[in-house]
Amino acid sequence: MKLIEAINRADELRPNDFTREQKIAWLSALDGIIKNEITDTHEDPPANAVSFKGYGADTPLSTQLLADAPYDELYITYLTMKIDYGNAEYAKYNNSTALYNTQLAVFSSWYNRTHMPRNSDIKFF
Secondary structure (H helix, E strand, O other): OEHHHHHHHHHHHOOOOOOHHHHHHHHHHHHHHHHHHOHHHEOOOOHHHHOOOOOOOOOOOOOEOOOOOOOOHHHHHHHHHHHHHHOOOHHHHHHHHHHHHHHHHHHHHHHHHHOOEOOOOOOOO
């Protein structure tokens, strides 16, 4: 999924007044989590994860996000969750959060099953 696709789909589900730049910042934070907590802990991370430095206002909207289909729905859920929180719609936020956490856990589990973890020395203190 591309940046613009995630933003447009979230806007269709939750019409809002948040700027495109804010949504790009939210997606940047999510891909930062995916990179640091999931892909960087395994051997041979995807090329787009290796080159990920964060998204900003100057990032092309055609930029591919890190999680591929069928796991890319988590981007839309994440954006709707952030919109719900920003609008103080806490019942919707709680539902969106539960769905997002499930989607992220499913993606993480799949990634862990299909990629070898990095070897690291075990250190005892």
